[in-house]
Each structure stands twice: as structure tokens, then as C-alpha cells.
Amino acid sequence: MDYKKDFPIFENKDIVYLDSGATTQKPKMVIDKIKEFYENSNANPHRGAYGLSIEATEIYEDTRRKISKFINSRYSEEIIFTKNASEAFNLIAYSYGLDNLKNGDEVVLSIMEHHSNLVPWQFVTKKTNSSLKYMYINDEYELSKEEIESKITNNTKIVSITHVSNVLGTINNVKEIIKYAHKKGAIAILDASQSIPHMKIDVQDLDADFVVFSGHKMFAPLGIGVLYGKREILNKMDPFLMGGDMIEYVYEQETTFAPLPNKFEAGTQNVEGVVGLGSAIDYIEKIGYDNIKKHEEELVKYAREELSKLDFVKLYLTPNIKNHNAVISFNIDGVHPHDVASILDANNVCVRSGNHCAQPLLRSMGIDSTCRASFHIYNNKEDVDKLVEALKKAYNMFEKWIVKK
Amino acid sequence: MSELDDLYNEIIMEHSMNSYNKKELPNCDFCEMGHNPNCGDEIKLELKLNGDIIEDMAFLGHGCAISQSSTSVMIDVLKGKTISEAKEIIKTFIDMIKREIKDEDELKKLEDAIAFKNVSNMPARVKCALLAWHTMEELLEKNGK
Numbered sequence: 001m002d003y004k005k006d007f008p009i010f011e012n013k014d015i016v017y018l019d020s021g022a023t024t025q026k027p028k029m030v031i032d033k034i035k036e037f038y039e040n041s042n043a044n045p046h047r048g049a050y051g052l053s054i055e056a057t058e059i060y061e062d063t064r065r066k067i068s069k070f071i072n073s074r075y076s077e078e079i080i081f082t083k084n085a086s087e088a089f090n091l092i093a094y095s096y097g098l099d100n101l102k103n104g105d106e107v108v109l110s111i112m113e114h115h116s117n118l119v120p121w122q123f124v125t126k127k128t129n130s131s132l133k134y135m136y137i138n139d140e141y142e143l144s145k146e147e148i149e150s151k152i153t154n155n156t157k158i159v160s161i162t163h164v165s166n167v168l169g170t171i172n173n174v175k176e177i178i179k180y181a182h183k184k185g186a187i188a189i190l191d192a193s194q195s196i197p198h199m200k201i202d203v204q205d206l207d208a209d210f211v212v213f214s215g216h217k218m219f220a221p222l223g224i225g226v227l228y229g230k231r232e233i234l235n236k237m238d239p240f241l242m243g244g245d246m247i248e249y250v251y252e253q254e255t256t257f258a259p260l261p262n263k264f265e266a267g268t269q270n271v272e273g274v275v276g277l278g279s280a281i282d283y284i285e286k287i288g289y290d291n292i293k294k295h296e297e298e299l300v301k302y303a304r305e306e307l308s309k310l311d312f313v314k315l316y317l318t319p320n321i322k323n324h325n326a327v328i329s330f331n332i333d334g335v336h337p338h339d340v341a342s343i344l345d346a347n348n349v350c351v352r353s354g355n356h357c358a359q360p361l362l363r364s365m366g367i368d369s370t371c372r373a374s375f376h377i378y379n380n381k382e383d384v385d386k387l388v389e390a391l392k393k394a395y396n397m398f399e400k401w402i403v404k405k
Numbered sequence: 406m407s408e409l410d411d412l413y414n415e416i417i418m419e420h421s422m423n424s425y426n427k428k429e430l431p432n433c434d435f436c437e438m439g440h441n442p443n444c445g446d447e448i449k450l451e452l453k454l455n456g457d458i459i460e461d462m463a464f465l466g467h468g469c470a471i472s473q474s475s476t477s478v479m480i481d482v483l484k485g486k487t488i489s490e491a492k493e494i495i496k497t498f499i500d501m502i503k504r505e506i507k508d509e510d511e512l513k514k515l516e517d518a519i520a521f522k523n524v525s526n527m528p529a530r531v532k533c534a535l536l537a538w539h540t541m542e543e544l545l546e547k548n549g550k
Contacts, residue, residue, distance in 0.1 A: 045410055104546060219461075334422075335470075336469035336470060337469075337471035338444055338446075338468075338471070338530070338533065339413070339470045339471070341471050342409065342412075342527065342529065342530060343409060343413075345529075346409040353444075354443060354444050354445065355445055359445075368445040368467065369444065369445050397409075397410075397415075397419075398422075398470075401418045401419070401421075401422040401423075402422065403422050403423055
């Protein structure tokens, strides 16, 4: 299937886009839906008693129900809209972490966390005198069962872990980790930002207490994210941001707060983002996760094979292909990733270079940056071939200057 | 590609991959760290003065070819200059990268550092080229020079 034709950007730009891990391109269907909303239904939800505002409210709340169904949450009020995954993690850290952690407690993360699921926990553990611990990867870039079970202890109160590493593409065995966290009496938080664009997430099956993801990595507009939380936990938490629409009664000195989900959605929301996210889910469901998986598995297998043929390229990925998703980090030995990315860019190949918001991971691997190619359904084997060709050009430019260590 | 070939020219490649200025400077008078947090490029500039004259300079660090060569070339250009000459050259270099130079003749004082002119066409790499020069500016300012 040629999915590229669904994405107008590829008609307007002659590029090989290999940075879907940072943000995906947007299908025409999503772009059109946002336009349609502004042309027909735009008003501020929950505010007006007039028909148009009620229409906007219905669209907004229908999308919440759509997301609830999409990730199989029990209640739609368990879906909270945020501006991105970082805000969702901050919400959990402030509204749950600050009130539930104390001296002697532990928060356990994996070393492969994005800064968004790391920096808030540093803040909260320092504030509460609790401690922050990491599960490290083995030489196959995976978390071993031994590592997981040695770090999650009876003192652990929060385990927060990414489903898929945004640097390594490693798929973590999160169902087992969540189960083990619960066994030890901790709550479990899942960062699904890199997984939900590629695979079905069922929050009840995973039994995570919170699940976080951003919309823009799954074909939705920039600036919309989702927090799922179990209703009984969300109900006990204080609000995170205060202001409009999250209240019940406001007196001069006191306020009572709105019930879920409004309690956590202060101020006018990114309604166009919500509308776009709803349409992005329609797009994913139209294609089907089975087809996405089939397309990507074949493509990633091909990319792994072709890149492995380049003896000047070092790949950072698990040898277990079944544990590997659509992200490949690599370096040309002796050439800095930014120089490689500039040369690839001159060949119309877009990859990310740098630390990918995961400095502790890269430091633990003894490197400070990589190039990263990440794939989605609009990529094909020709894109991989172009990447390989451009890498050869980059190597040729630098070859005679590379200092062999 | 041709613009890129111009960018990764002989001067830049030589200085980035194997620079004689990349070393520790014993008995240096001043040193300053420079850092681009987004990309992880890091340099440590070391400076030895003789009165008003930059007697010697060296650097340590790691990063892309542009940031490392720019540091090394800057050292070549500034060595032996007075502090006020150095400030003038730094300003000219920064203006060149930001495309704020009106009179091309001014670029002559940059000597080999003119090799970075094409960076001004590559917004993504501007901060790589400027790291050393901003760090040197800060070093002088901090130490009241």
C-alpha cells in the first residue's frame, strides 16, 4: 500500500522524512477535519448556552469518548487532555507525586526515559526527600528481568517507564513490569508516546495506573496530549493547574473543584488539537494497527539489514527483532552526528541528531549523541535506500579525515 | 551538495579532525567553558596573556566538525593579537555568520576564519560555528578585559 499519498507534505516537499519519532506528518484527513471544525463548529466548549457552543462541546466530548474507546479505558472521564506528554507527566508528578511520596520511598524509572519522564521525578523526589532509582539496560539494549526485580522493591511507590525507547526502539515488557510494580505495592505509569503511534494500547489489559501520550506523534496536530488515569486515583488527586472551567463554586477565599475530567483541564483547551486527534484516531483505525505493524515490520527489517551492510556505521539496537520498534539510532564511526545529519539533509534525508532528550541514557552508553532514523507508514524501502546512499556520501566526504582511534 | 562541499572545506576538515590547538595549556591565565546544551558540543578555552597581547591559546572538548574547527581556527587567528584587536575580529566573525556585514572588505581581518562564511546559509549550524567565539567573548568580559 502506498500511504504516502495520504500526506500532502510529500506532494509539496521532495524529502525522505525519517523523523516520525519526533513528530509524524499529518494526513489530509486530519488537516481537513480541523478546517471543517473552524468553518462550521467553532465556539468555546462548556461556555455558552447557545447552539454553536453546545455543538463544539459535543465534538470535544465525543472525542474524549472516542479516545476512551480507542485505548479501552473503563470511563471516558479517565481521559484528560493536556498540551503534550511533558505536561501530563508534570500533572502526575505534582498532583500525585508530591502528595504521596515521603522520606524512604523510591521512584523507579528506566535509564531510557525521555527527559519528560525524568526531570519532573528529580524535582518531586528532591521535594519529598524520597529517592530516584534507575533500571539500566544490558548489552542487548534491553531491561533484563533481574534488573527490573532488583530495582523495584518494597520501598518503591512509583514505577514510571516508557513502552518504547525513543532512542533505541527497544520495546519494553511493560505488562510484566507493571505487574511486578503492583506486586510490590507501587503504582505504574506508562509513557506510550512512542508506542501508540504503532501498536494497540489497551489500558485495562496493561493495568497501568496512568498512561501518557502525545497526539502529534500519531498524526494529530502539535500541542495536544493525553493523560489516562484510573478514576479512583484521579478522584483523590488535587488539581494541577487552576483557573477557568475546572471549578464548581468560587468564593473569595475558597473554591470547590469540578468533577473529572474538568478538574484537570483549566482554561480554554486546544479544541482544534482534540478535533485533530479524533481524526488521527479515525485514520489509524481506517488503516488498522495490523496493517501498520505489517508495513513497519517489513520496512524496519529491511532497514536493519541494509544499514548493517555499512561497515562504517555503528547501530545501537537490540538483536532481538521482536523487541524492536520503528526507531534506529546510528553513528558513522569518527564523524559527529550533526555533521552526518547536515550531509543527509543536503541529500533531502531528514534524520534527527543529538541526544534525543535522553541525556542520561546516552551518557550511560558512553556517547553524547547519535543520528536517529524513525519510520512510519508513509516510509518505504526506497526511503531506506536513499538513507543508505546519503550515508555513503557522508562517509566519502569524511573518510580521509577520520582519525581512527 | 556543492554548498556543503564548500562548507566542509579543507580548512574546516583539517582543524576539526586533527587540530594542533587541541591540548592542555600549562600555566594559562584564564579559562572558560562553552556549551551548546541542545547538541552536547562542549569546549574549554584556555588563554595566556602577555600584557595586552594574547600570547597563547588552546582548547579541549568534543562536538561536531563545525564547532571544533571553528574553535581551532579562532585560536590561530587570535593568537598574537591585542585584546582590542581580538574583540574586533570576534565581532566581525559573529556579524559574518549572522549576515550583518555590509562591507565585504571587513572580512579580510578574519584570515582563515572566512572559511566559515557558508555557515550563514545553514541556520541549523550557526550555533555550532559561534560557540567558540561567544565563549571567548564571555571569557574576556568576565575577566574585565
